Amino acid sequence: MIFINARVIFPDAIREDLAVTVGARKIVEIGAPVAGANDVVDLHGNFLAPGFIDLHVHGGNGHDAMEANAEAFRAICNYHASGGTTSLLLTTATVAFPDILLALTQIGKLRGQIPEVAGAHVEGPFISADRAGAQNLEFICETNAELIGCLLEHRDVIKRLTIAPEIKGAMTAMKDLSEAGIVVSGGHSNAWEEEARAALENGMQSVTHTFNCMSSARRRGTKRIAGLLEVALSEPKICCELIAEEHHVSPALMKLLYCAKGSGGICLVTDATAGAGLADGSLFRLGGRDCVAKDGACFLADKPVLAGSTSRMIDLVRTMMREAEVPLPEVIAMASVNPAREAGLANKGEIAVGKDGDLVVLSPELEVLQTYVAGVLSFRAERTNSAAEVLS
Secondary structure: OEEEOOEEEEOOEEEOOOEEEEEOOEEEEEEOOOOOOOOEEEOOOOEEEEOEEEEEEOEEOOEEHHHOOHHHHHHHHHHHHOOOEEEEEEEEOOOOHHHHHHHHHHHHHHOOOOOOEEEEEEEOOOOOHHHOOOOOHHHOOOOOHHHHHHHHOOOOOEEEEEEOOOOOOHHHHHHHHHHOOOEEEEOOEOOEHHHHHHHHHOOEEEEOOOOOOEOOOEEEOOEEEOEHHHHHHHOOOOEEEEOOOOOOOOHHHHHHHHHHHOHHHEEEOOOEOOOOOOOOOOEEEEOOEEEEEEOOEEEEOOOOOEEEEOOOHHHHHHHHHHOOOOOHHHHHHHHOHHHHHHHOOOOOOOOOOOOEOOEEEEOOOOOEEEEEEOOEEEEEOOOOOOHHHHOO
16 A cells, blocks of 8 residues: 655654555555555545554543443544544553453453554552542552552553552552553652652653643742642653643643653643543443533533543644644654653554554644554545545
């Protein structure tokens, strides 16, 4: 399959004079178009970008990762393909610990059948009750060697784990998890500066949904002390998740994070829950709690507390470009090459020879027209208002 007449998006530039060839599930050639080639896909001037990678997605279209079955996993992946996502980490919630282990077991069994599933992100139960957000307080717990040992039995599945640095046992857990190759992300945390810095020393590489459910600068005695947010902003080695939609983060905060971290220090994530893709007013469950999709976001049903987003990755891409005024190649990198690096997905995230044929075709208006996973079409828009109407 040869893609021609595309504006190909690389991390540092957009090129219009290249053809991209995919064969045997991989990108096998990038070069000048060849006349008379077979299996040509003419993109008519639309963008060709690497497939998006979502490090933090609970669900979509009425399904949740905690359902722990193939039907739910496929429904989630199919929905997010419409937003250009070609790989994702199914994200657990703060629920009973055996249910988390069951979800991890099922993700491990089924990811070979569902190529979009790249692994798991464990969010909770090792979080702060003071910064729980929509997570279920009933199941929050401290770490211990037995629980961490159970998680380490799934080290090949878990790519990422969110933990509050200040909880009992967090430092030992962070060290053990990071030594096992799992990315440790600070989040749902009320940590003071010294606790956040200790986490850095013990393996913390990332923070979860920056600006949301995390401590920030406050007074202790006569001094103003940084929180997890300021430590993340000031430490170059920390990569920041960002839910770039205005219920979670205003445009000014998006710009602040971009100025502090640059494009290389940000991973766009949806934090989408089962309410994503449902009609306004639809009810769903998250970690045993009743939630509602409303006004373009998700909330607890009984109080105005955010419970994840209804966003797809393309929605975040558009917001970062239009509201935060970040150049398109850099925004695409936040949705592709950066999360590939963070999840250890060496064969994904870029349009480069040898990488997987995970690609997304975007209109000039940044609508997803086609999504390919390993060179296989996984989504096609029914109709558009752009030149892509001629794609067939």
